[in-house]
């Protein structure tokens with residue numbers, strides 16, 4: 507029987523979390539190709555449209571880069587974007603102490619939504635997308651809790667100024683949706699998208715090769 511060849515996967519992300527999440531399900535990208543795009547929301551842009559637009563733009567940058575390399579024309583390209591929103595209000599990605607502080611004050615004692623958009627480009631120009639919405643409830647945070655969290659530095663570069671995979675887990679009273687999507691990549695949906703497009707990871711091939 508002809509053996510399937512493993513596919514080439516390009517992860518269009520510089521996020522160590524996304525790489526670690528993929529590895530958790532046995533997918534190791536062949537190349538990392540982060541896309542530096544303008545992340546300014548458009549006027550009145552809805553959080554879901556914003557997350558999807560940014561994921562598409564990141565994927566497009568990596569696809570164009572891959573096309574320039576002849577041997578990677580048939581590669582799979584995976585990009586994602588995670589946005590925290592309170593109602594229709596897009597919370598910024600915390601790049602400074604002040605922004606992180608403002609985010610935490612806004613999220614304290616309320617429900618918010620985490621939207622993660624995933625875009626996969628496959629061979630022959632095929633594109634598939636998913637938007638995963640997760641509801642997260644945070645307890646009311648005291649000034650002391652906010653100050654201690656800010657001192658930890660874990661907010662740096664995180665949408666909404668917190669990371670559920672770290673100390674902020676102690677603030678989350680409820681989550682409805684996908685935990686991995688909050689961290690940055692919805693694993694169930696990503697696995698479905700990739701396998702539905704015919705992606706075969708080298709890990710799958712290795713398990714096939716185990717002698718009977």
Ligand SMILES: Cc1cn([C@H]2C[C@H](O)[C@@H](COP(=O)(O)OP(=O)(O)OP(=O)(O)O)O2)c(=O)[nH]c1=O
Nearest residue numbers: 519520521587588664665668669670688689690
């Ligand atoms: C809400 C939340 C976000 N995040 C992270 C996931 C994303 O890395 C980041 C949101 O920023 P993104 O713009 O989605 O991603 P990024 O800039 O880190 O990486 P790239 O664009 O290269 O793929 O916030 C957590 O790690 N934990 C959380 O609980």
